[in-house]
Amino acid sequence: xxxxxxxxxxxxxxxxxxxxxxxxxxxxxxxxxxxxxxxxxxxxxxxxxxxxxxxxxxxxxxxxxxxxxxxxxxxxxxxxxxxxxxxxxxxxxxxxxxxxxxxxxxxxxxxxxxxxxxxxxxxxxxxxxxxxxxxxxxxxxxxxxxxxxxxxxxxxxxx
Numbered sequence: 001x002x003x004x005x006x007x008x009x010x011x012x013x014x015x016x017x018x019x020x021x022x023x024x025x026x027x028x029x030x031x032x033x034x035x036x037x038x039x040x041x042x043x044x045x046x047x048x049x050x051x052x053x054x055x056x057x058x059x060x061x062x063x064x065x066x067x068x069x070x071x072x073x074x075x076x077x078x079x080x081x082x083x084x085x086x087x088x089x090x091x092x093x094x095x096x097x098x099x100x101x102x103x104x105x106x107x108x109x110x111x112x113x114x115x116x117x118x119x120x121x122x123x124x125x126x127x128x129x130x131x132x133x134x135x136x137x138x139x140x141x142x143x144x145x146x147x148x149x150x151x152x153x154x155x156x157x158x159x
Contacts, residue, residue: 019110039071040125043108045123053087076098077097077098127154138150
């Protein structure tokens with residue numbers, strides 16, 4: 001991994017940093033407003049890129065994993081809301097895609113997954129319990145897709 005991260009990813013047992021970002025429709029989504037149910041935060045580099053599209057498609061295709069756990073899925077990239085809307089429409093994503101566009105990568109920085117050298121978020125995943133506490137955290141290296149079965153196991157552990 002190149003570039004300096006400005007913060008360390010929140011650790012298991014930490015309260016996740018609160019944030020508010022616009023979704024693909026420009027509507028504000030505040031993390032703390034989602035309390036009361038598990039939340040899966042998926043940071044990804046860019047809309048329309050190969051691995052990212054495949055990862056989000058797997059979430060779309062296996063959404064029952066999240067629905068069964070009553071979990072909210074939010075995906076975050078540094079793309080604009082306009083790019084994210086086109087991406088969601090093209091790929092049929094029905095979960096919120098959040099634009100960490102400006103200030104560029106601010107939320108990814110707060111989660112310790114922003115790569116300054118490339119100007120993008122890394123593949124970080126954080127699963128929060130209903131109180132907003134991190135119960136699962138992973139940052140995958142460049143070029144390595146995430147394992148949805150790990151999400152499923154972590155979500156079962158919350159029940």
